[in-house]
Amino acid sequence: MRIAARGLVVRFGERAALAGLDCDFVSGELTGLIGPNGAGKTTLLRVLAGLQRADAGEARYDGLSAAELGRAALARRVAYLAQSGLSHWPLRVDHVVALGRLPHRRPFSPPSAADRAAVEAALAAAEVVELRDRPIGTLSGGERARALLARALAVEADMLLADEPVAALDPLHQLRAMALLRAAARKGAGVVAVLHDLTLATRFCDRLIVLAEGRVVADGPPSALTDAVLAEVYGVTALRGERDGEPFVVPWRAAPPAACN
Amino acid sequence: MRGSPIAGDGVAPTTHAPSPRKVGGGRAFAACVCFAFLAAPAFAKPQRVVSLNLCADELALRLADPGVVKSVTWLSQDPLSANLAAKAAALPPNDGHAEEALTYDPDLVLVGPFADPASTALLRQVGAPVVEVGAPQTLDGVRGQIRDLAAALGEPQRGEALVADMDARLARVVVDPSRPRLTAVVLRPNGFTVGPGSLVDEILARAGLDNLAARLDIAADEQVPLEVVALLGADVLILDRDDNGAPSLADAALDHPAIAALAGRMTIVSLPARLWTCGGPEIVEAVERLAAAAAARAGAATQ
Amino acid sequence: MSAEIRYRPLVAALAALTLAAALVSLTVGYARLDVAAALADAFAGRSTAAAVVLEQIRLPRAALGAMVGFSLGLAGAALQGLLRNPLADPGVIGVSGGAALGAVVVFYSGLAGAFALAMPLGGVAGAVVAALLLYALVGRGAGTMTLILAGVTVNSFAGALTALALNLSPNPYAAYEIMFWLMGSLADRSLPQLWLALPLTVAGWALLLTSAPALDALTLGEDTAASLGFDLGRLRAQLVAGAALAVGAAVAVTGAIGFVGLVAPHLLRPLVGNRPGRLLLVSGFGGAIVLLVADIVVRLIPVHPELKLGVATALIGAPLLYGLIDRMRREA
Numbered sequence A: 001m002r003i004a005a006r007g008l009v010v011r012f013g014e015r016a017a018l019a020g021l022d023c024d025f026v027s028g029e030l031t032g033l034i035g036p037n038g039a040g041k042t043t044l045l046r047v048l049a050g051l052q053r054a055d056a057g058e059a060r061y062d063g064l065s066a067a068e069l070g071r072a073a074l075a076r077r078v079a080y081l082a083q084s085g086l087s088h089w090p091l092r093v094d095h096v097v098a099l100g101r102l103p104h105r106r107p108f109s110p111p112s113a114a115d116r117a118a119v120e121a122a123l124a125a126a127e128v129v130e131l132r133d134r135p136i137g138t139l140s141g142g143e144r145a146r147a148l149l150a151r152a153l154a155v156e157a158d159m160l161l162a163d164e165p166v167a168a169l170d171p172l173h174q175l176r177a178m179a180l181l182r183a184a185a186r187k188g189a190g191v192v193a194v195l196h197d198l199t200l201a202t203r204f205c206d207r208l209i210v211l212a213e214g215r216v217v218a219d220g221p222p223s224a225l226t227d228a229v230l231a232e233v234y235g236v237t238a239l240r241g242e243r244d245g246e247p248f249v250v251p252w253r254a255a256p257p258a259a260c261n
Numbered sequence B: 001m002r003g004s005p006i007a008g009d010g011v012a013p014t015t016h017a018p019s020p021r022k023v024g025g026g027r028a029f030a031a032c033v034c035f036a037f038l039a040a041p042a043f044a045k046p047q048r049v050v051s052l053n054l055c056a057d058e059l060a061l062r063l064a065d066p067g068v069v070k071s072v073t074w075l076s077q078d079p080l081s082a083n084l085a086a087k088a089a090a091l092p093p094n095d096g097h098a099e100e101a102l103t104y105d106p107d108l109v110l111v112g113p114f115a116d117p118a119s120t121a122l123l124r125q126v127g128a129p130v131v132e133v134g135a136p137q138t139l140d141g142v143r144g145q146i147r148d149l150a151a152a153l154g155e156p157q158r159g160e161a162l163v164a165d166m167d168a169r170l171a172r173v174v175v176d177p178s179r180p181r182l183t184a185v186v187l188r189p190n191g192f193t194v195g196p197g198s199l200v201d202e203i204l205a206r207a208g209l210d211n212l213a214a215r216l217d218i219a220a221d222e223q224v225p226l227e228v229v230a231l232l233g234a235d236v237l238i239l240d241r242d243d244n245g246a247p248s249l250a251d252a253a254l255d256h257p258a259i260a261a262l263a264g265r266m267t268i269v270s271l272p273a274r275l276w277t278c279g280g281p282e283i284v285e286a287v288e289r290l291a292a293a294a295a296a297r298a299g300a301a302t303q
Numbered sequence C: 001m002s003a004e005i006r007y008r009p010l011v012a013a014l015a016a017l018t019l020a021a022a023l024v025s026l027t028v029g030y031a032r033l034d035v036a037a038a039l040a041d042a043f044a045g046r047s048t049a050a051a052v053v054l055e056q057i058r059l060p061r062a063a064l065g066a067m068v069g070f071s072l073g074l075a076g077a078a079l080q081g082l083l084r085n086p087l088a089d090p091g092v093i094g095v096s097g098g099a100a101l102g103a104v105v106v107f108y109s110g111l112a113g114a115f116a117l118a119m120p121l122g123g124v125a126g127a128v129v130a131a132l133l134l135y136a137l138v139g140r141g142a143g144t145m146t147l148i149l150a151g152v153t154v155n156s157f158a159g160a161l162t163a164l165a166l167n168l169s170p171n172p173y174a175a176y177e178i179m180f181w182l183m184g185s186l187a188d189r190s191l192p193q194l195w196l197a198l199p200l201t202v203a204g205w206a207l208l209l210t211s212a213p214a215l216d217a218l219t220l221g222e223d224t225a226a227s228l229g230f231d232l233g234r235l236r237a238q239l240v241a242g243a244a245l246a247v248g249a250a251v252a253v254t255g256a257i258g259f260v261g262l263v264a265p266h267l268l269r270p271l272v273g274n275r276p277g278r279l280l281l282v283s284g285f286g287g288a289i290v291l292l293v294a295d296i297v298v299r300l301i302p303v304h305p306e307l308k309l310g311v312a313t314a315l316i317g318a319p320l321l322y323g324l325i326d327r328m329r330r331e332a
Helices: A041-048 A071-077 A093-104 A113-125 A141-154 A171-186 A198-204 A227-233 B026-039 B054-063 B085-089 B098-102 B117-126 B139-153 B156-172 B199-206 B226-232 B249-255 B257-264 B282-302 C007-027 C035-044 C049-083 C095-108 C118-138 C144-168 C174-183 C191-209 C212-218 C222-227 C232-254 C260-272 C276-300 C309-331
Strands: A002-012 A015-026 A030-034 A056-061 A078-081 A159-163 A190-194 A207-212 A215-220 A236-243 A246-254 B049-051 B069-073 B108-111 B130-132 B182-187 B209-211 B236-239 B267-270
Touching: A002 A041, A015 A041, A015 A056, A015 A190, A015 A215, A030 A041, A030 A171, A030 A198, A041 A078, A041 A159, A041 A190, A071 A078, A071 A093, A078 A141, A078 C222, A093 A113, A093 A141, A093 C212, A113 A141, A113 A171, A141 A159, A141 A171, A159 A171, A171 A190, A171 A198, A198 A246, A207 A227, A215 A227, A227 A236, B049 B054, B054 B069, B054 B085, B054 B108, B054 B139, B054 B156, B098 B117, B108 B117, B108 B139, B117 B130, B139 B156, B139 B199, B156 B282, B182 B199, B182 B226, B182 B282, B199 B209, B199 B282, B226 B257, B226 C049, B236 B257, B236 B282, B249 B257, B249 C174, B257 B267, B257 C049, B267 B282, C007 C049, C007 C260, C007 C276, C035 C049, C049 C191, C049 C212, C049 C232, C049 C260, C049 C276, C095 C118, C095 C144, C095 C174, C095 C232, C118 C144, C118 C191, C118 C232, C144 C174, C144 C309, C174 C309, C191 C232, C191 C276, C212 C222, C212 C276, C222 C232, C260 C276, C260 C309, C276 C309
Parallel strands: A030 A190, A030 A207, A078 A159, A159 A190, B049 B069, B049 B108, B108 B130, B182 B209, B182 B236, B236 B267
Antiparallel strands: A002 A015, A002 A056, A207 A215, A236 A246
């Protein structure tokens, strides 16, 4: 699937969260969406998921607008993982994950074999199989994040839009979750993940999109995240390096104010 | 409004409290009235009579000359709850308060059995003679009350005439003693019934009916569940139906389909409360209607 | 250890219990009734006093008890799913109070005489207004404090207007009938009332029961539910309309009976693994059982006149509400 966003503008009162944004997302890629707080990352994801209407511009899914695609088809083909890990009722983990199959199921008909298989695969991929009987409220923050990620994976969508999917996880599970997202992209899905950890972003993503003040500032392979971009967007300098052929980027100091040229 | 002192018997239309027992006997009040009358100076016919009670209104309108009664309660102007509405409508209404009576400079004020003693005292203080109209519990009490009030109004012959008329009509109601007594039960709004030992009880007896409430071990006016009424197997069901116009759940209770379904087994008589609330001559109409129903029932039974 | 029971057997068991409670209700009353004989008479078409009592008094009472209880349990579960709060109950949040006001205005103004369906429709209209008012106050994902306060507000206002309407009625009995409307009763209801309320009620049930998948999705919040393909605006309208239809028609016939929509979902939620979709049907039957049992108890207690049904449900439900609020406060 290709999602093409053109001229997206979203205003909340006086403030413009997105100020004319152009971007493309394709299947088979893990795209990292990075930028400072308030840059518009969550808003962009919500517009792409069909949850937020744009005041100007639109997103097209394989050439179709959201209205032309239809609510049901959009739900099957685009999965959304919200930032806040809410579960209002203490459901069992496997029942939570099974909610991801709702777009594929006919109302009131029992789950099909494909549904059950998708749930099992999602549980395994997110490494929450042993937790399947536990009520989600009894899990730790990290375990809950993995369970909700499994729910999003269970949709088996063409495009997964994940808002900070690894923020609550411990280092081991962060690495494993990123590897999982990359594997999903290799298998043919598209994954767009909002990330705050620059090293995870540069190591695992095929492509990085840097957002600032509602606009795309940089778009390209991880090497596009230059020192200049870091200074301009985050206001930091970073330590860079490489190990076993993989880069790491560690924010080190506040950047000196821009020198006059 | 029923339940206030200006209504007839002080029956309160609540869903919880049973209606209070009627106070006193006709005889006792007759005695009081006679005493008050004898204690007064030389008697002159009252020319400005104000009535603060529904039942007193009706008797006064019947017994006094036109123009003597200056004001009656607003209740007696409502044709659904009063018997002489047309006549009463011509007069200015009052709310049953003593102060209102005083505006007419009355030489006789009629009050009911639940009048506020403070109001009554006020009237006496000002020098207006007060006569209390009671709530008789027997037919004799009714006769006595009519005579006493007629005397107070200075129209003893009219009183006698009224009583004679009543008695004549009652005499025409003949209950065949060889016929087995029919049983009856009274159903009022909210499922209230009428207990034994009341005026209604005597009316039923006079019409040849036995009040089944006595068999139910009901001492006073209480609510009876509809089921119980249905299974009592009374011959006659007497409905205190008012067709007030304005709906209420209490009145709607008498429209329950079970009652219609019982019409095959019971004779149903509609008997509005205004006929027997006040101890007045309308009581005879109540007896007549009940006797007719009883006769119809007996006739049907023998076929 | 999970208390969850398999769904189909659970539904079947609850349905059977409902039927059993209804049958017991037929045998309970103020007069000794030979039910077997009455049944025989009724089937043979003999209209004996016993058959009349069974058919016209006890049968509507049992049937209405089941129907109203089902509506209240179902509406309670649906409202709790929509508002994501276990305290939402048609009585607590003011929907029943609004329905009572609507019914009172229609009945005492004489409109009900003009057009029979006017009364249940009046109840539905009152319920809709109350639900809309509440939703406007509470919006999405109601925090408990806001929800309870909004419910108190709507209830107080509706109750006051109901009392006012009753006092303004020209019928002298009206002012004393407020206990019926605010506390509810199944006493001496009739078959025509059952038929009148039934179509609107069933329509409400259909709207509520079909919202099950959407309520499941709402567990994860509005954004996730929308991303799973559910139209939230339509869902809200469907649930408000469904609850108003089911509760409004019920209240128009029996007055506002509270707490059934709180007790039933609360007790049964663990048995369906806390899943809001499955809770709907289960809670409906649970509500029917609760109300039928309460109605049986009310007739067995030798208090005269008969205790209002809402008193019995409140005696159980209010302490439960208290405990729930306390627990939620401590967990917060």
